[in-house]
Amino acid sequence: RNRFEEVFWDLRRIRNELVYLEAVDGDGHPEWGWIAVDDFHLTDALPPAKEECPPVERFSISPNIARIAFTSTRGRLSQEGIYTMDADGVHVRPLIDTPCREHQPTRSPDGGSIAFVQQCDSEDPQIHLLDLSTGEQREIYRGDAQRPTWSPDGRYIAFTTSGGYIELIDLSTTELIPFNRDLKAAHLSWYPDSKWLACARTQICAVRIADGYDFYVTQGPDWQEHWKEHPAWSPDSSQLALVQNGDLWLGPVSHWREGDQEAWIMKREETRQVTCGYPHVTSPSWSADGHYIAFAAELDGDSDLFQLEVATGRIRRLTNHMDEDTEPIWLPWDRTTAVEIADHSLPVTLYLQPNAPNPFNARTIIRYSLPEEAHVTLTIYDLQGQKIRELVRQHHSAGTYQTPWDGRDDRGEKAASGIYLYRLETAKSAQTRKMALIQ
Known part of the structure; x- marks a missing residue:
């Protein structure tokens, strides 16, 4: 429910936002908390926010x-x-x-x-x-x-x-x-x-x-x-x-x-x-x-x-x-820092980032980081484990990369609205995340 309008939100209009969730605790007192639309996980209880919030x-x-x-x-x-x-x-x-x-x-x-x-x-x-x-x-x-x-x-x-x-x-x-x-x-x-x-x-x-x-x-x-x-x-x-x-x-x-x-x-x-x-x-x-x-x-x-x-x-x-x-x-600013050590500008671990926006409609971006040179695949699956789209299959140097997904399968047809998994794999490790597509 949108606390500033006495209506329920249409989730299809929400793109990668945090919204307020009203719940009632064990003492019967209403509380507000942040909830991420993509995973519906209540992370914390907060007091009502000011109506004018600096962005x-x-x-x-x-x-x-x-x-x-x-x-x-x-x-x-x-x-x-x-x-x-x-x-x-x-x-x-x-x-x-x-x-x-x-x-x-x-x-x-x-x-x-x-x-x-x-x-x-x-x-x-x-x-x-x-x-x-x-x-x-x-x-x-x-x-x-x-x-x-x-x-x-x-x-x-x-x-x-x-x-x-x-x-x-x-x-x-x-x-x-x-x-x-x-x-x-x-x-x-x-x-x-x-x-x-x-x-x-x-x-x-x-x-x-x-x-x-x-x-x-x-x-x-x-x-x-x-x-x-x-x-x-x-x-x-x-x-x-x-x-x-x-x-x-x-x-x-x-x-x-x-x-x-x-x-x-x-x-x-x-x-x-x-x-x-x-x-x-x-x-x-x-x-x-x-x-x-x-x-x-x-x-x-x-x-x-x-x-x-x-x-x-x-x-x-x-x-x-x-x-x-x-x-x-x-x-x-004028103090030198002679003790700065090795440059960590390269990623230190394999990391598959949350896609953005999420949920999405027309297009979302998936970013990932590699600590070393590797052959990489990035694949979209449905919740039954069926492959929907292979986005990446190539050799990468160490670094950070990104690739878009337009919500279409390998045949170029629009995938149905729902929850999907995206999986990053190398020879040494793999990571999987989920995202929501709203057509």
């Missing part, structure tokens, strides 16, 4: 304003590694991609180094520092650690433990600093003066580094309806980005001081929702000039990176990869 678009951005580092599983071992790309989403290159798991990067204030979490096999997690100019890497902490974040004054790295405790590393000694052991939180973000940390509990909180004093930034009955996480202070401290119920929100923060007490208040009525039904938004990250926010979201079932233009609310997609891209951070 994903390709607005212009200067690629040399900055670079973006991020975590991805697109490496040769399908293990998390750290990659970089230009601010417009092009020139993706591996930065750290080893048999170990490397993720959760955070940058130094000058952008010359990053810290990240590395975990090899069954070893304890380690926080490493990496000099982007020289490639020098060193371990500064080993133990229960996740989501490190570098203070703007360069003195500390804060992180949380699996139990939710906040820890501070003094980078001059690499020793832990005693901190508030009564506070449990997650998703840390430094205030620009390095004296406070924003953190997430059920609401967004702030904690003072000097004495562990904490309070809620989002407080009052208007803020109680949804869980909040992933706070991110703007570079000028005037705004706070946060994730509420899976979507990205943005609003001004008011500062209050009386004697030695101070606090920041974020009013619900002054905030705005800047994404609309993007499932599972995570890791918002401000550009140094405060003009953009990079974030991750699971728009098509896997996590990709997006970019919000703060002034206009426009959103552009930066990555669209079969693997998981998460945890973006901004790096200065």
Whole structure:
């Protein structure tokens, strides 16, 4: 059912779209969730979307304003590694991609180094520092650690433990600093003066580094309806980005001081929702000039990176990869990255991509990737296993290819409406997907 019109959709008019499905949960409350028309699989429950949603678009951005580092599983071992790309989403290159798991990067204030979490096999997690100019890497902490974040004054790295405790590393000694052991939180973000940390509990909180004093930034009955996480202070401290119920929100923060007490208040009525039904938004990250926010979201079932233009609310997609891209951070453009390793521009595995559009009527495109030279066949079958059309039978070099299907069989006749399978085969492996034809 189309929630904006009290009618049922005609599925023949839908082309490769996600639509809202209304269901009733066990408590009898209606919920909304995204459903892909081609597979009818409910992926998540979401609140009703805003009626005016900014579309994903390709607005212009200067690629040399900055670079973006991020975590991805697109490496040769399908293990998390750290990659970089230009601010417009092009020139993706591996930065750290080893048999170990490397993720959760955070940058130094000058952008010359990053810290990240590395975990090899069954070893304890380690926080490493990496000099982007020289490639020098060193371990500064080993133990229960996740989501490190570098203070703007360069003195500390804060992180949380699996139990939710906040820890501070003094980078001059690499020793832990005693901190508030009564506070449990997650998703840390430094205030620009390095004296406070924003953190997430059920609401967004702030904690003072000097004495562990904490309070809620989002407080009052208007803020109680949804869980909040992933706070991110703007570079000028005037705004706070946060994730509420899976979507990205943005609003001004008011500062209050009386004697030695101070606090920041974020009013619900002054905030705005800047994404609309993007499932599972995570890791918002401000550009140094405060003009953009990079974030991750699971728009098509896997996590990709997006970019919000703060002034206009426009959103552009930066990555669209079969693997998981998460945890973006901004790096200065003028910093060299001497540690970039082997070029991964060639595919690393055999991969048959979802066709687009799907469902389709007149024409759809099937893309596939080969990690090495191979003889390839690409064939369409019906659900009974009968061959409908052989689209490809030839020798390919390693690379990415695409071929169309016009919905006709080997005799040139139109195939009937229905579900079809398409199968990619080489001598070593094969992959199969399904698609829907609507005549």
